[in-house]
Amino acid sequence: ADEDDNPAVDQLVLFKNRTEGPIAIMTTAAGAPIEYQTTITLNKRLLFNEFLMDSLTHVVRERIPERLVHAKGAGAFGYFEVTHDISDICRAKLFKMGEKTPIVARFSLVVTEHGGSDTQRDIRGFALKFYTEDGNFDIIGLNTPMFAFKDPILFPTFVRSQKRNPATDLHDPNMLWDYLTTNPESFNLFLLYFSDRGIPDGYRHMPGFGIHTYQVVNNRSENHFIRFHFLPDAGIKNIFSEEARRLAGFDTDYSTRDLYNAIGTGNFPSWTASIQVLTESDIKNASFDVFDVTKVLPQDKYPLKPFGRFVLNSNPVNYVAEIEQLAFNPANLVDGILGGPDKVFEARRLAYRDAQYYRLGGNFLRIPVNCPLRHRAYPYNRDGVPPLNDNLGDIPNYYPNSFNGPVPYVDNNVGELIEIYQDKANNYDQSRELYVNELDAEEKKRLVENIVYSLENATGFLQERAIKIFKRIHPDLSERVKQALRNATMNCQCGDN
């Protein structure tokens, strides 16, 4: 392969070209130079073969749990720069004109396991960590502008119904369609899931959405409410189902490879960042819950306001250290950004941290890629499982103390999240709007094909329930699904209502 065109394939060759022979004498992990002796000799006990002992005992503990969701993903480093002043809306320093903030991005598939295929039909994750001078700020979004549910009590059910059946260890269409038809608020997201948008053409052509309506404050301590949008400068592109299945057969890492090679050859992907902005009076006068994560905010009412862009220009040098060990958390916020006042956001403040304690251990925030870049972190936490780094040295470890330990930040203007009342989700209108006005004839045809590809494997009463819900979205959609199901399965029990 040509070294310049395919840095992913040539990674080792490129390493070799950069070096002038072996880079060092091999040592044990403790640093002692070590021999490599095969064990096929007489009269030598294995216990004394230090290479064998060192590597055998290490390799058996090399796997850590993959993320519960978003296990398969790829990431890269770059920067975010501000292109338009939004200081009248949000005072966060990283959004000041002229600011350039280092970032890391991780893109992922929600349900697909770590060894699964990048071209699986799935929702994609779109996570950004901004290393700001006020500490790390994370936006952890998706490639769709809405989420599946607005009551976080559904999260375990949502995840389990799409993971594997406990008896068969298979993905089970009955579980998926049972979940969906019991919780129709998820259909707004799942129409996109079954549409062409369900399989993006790699990550470089994928949009990202923060989804939650964030509360932000400006210098006058006035509140605004914003939704983040990130549109790929290379345009949005998707892959149709048949091509995706073909690709899954020969390159399960299609999107990871594409991202690595693009950056490795200097073809840096970039995204334009925009916000939709609502004032306090907008949220009071809105005719629906603007904090509902299962809905989009109409752009004719709340137009996109571009304010920045980000560029990814550097591949990870070590995937596990820098991407697998990344720990994003919606609660990582900075001055001027208060997060979402909705219940899903509130549940997420706990869930990520909790997952990372399990996945990466009690000191995951001391893993370099999770540390702030521009200053040292000064928590009062000490000890626990490694990595400890210097364990904060001899700084006092309890608060309050009388010995010059770190003191709290005092700001009377930090702002407070507003209290909101949220009703039950009802978003058939938005699904109808998508179906009627946004999908052309070919897209509608593929939507129905993709739905039926899954639904035909669900049992009769679930198919009936699904068709009833499709009818509430639009009679034409339910008719087409019904017809396609009839064609697909001779024994379909779909009723007429």
Ligand code: HEM
């Ligand atoms: C009740 C709601 C939710 C809960 C409890 C939840 C929980 C989780 C958990 C436990 C992880 C794995 C974290 C880790 O091991 O590092 C995760 C990852 C992720 N979630 Fe959520 N989530 C929720 C809603 C959402 C929403 C609304 C979005 C998008 C706006 C989202 C986007 C993501 C993304 C992108 C990742 C992967 C981050 C990465 O690349 O490391 N999740 N979620």
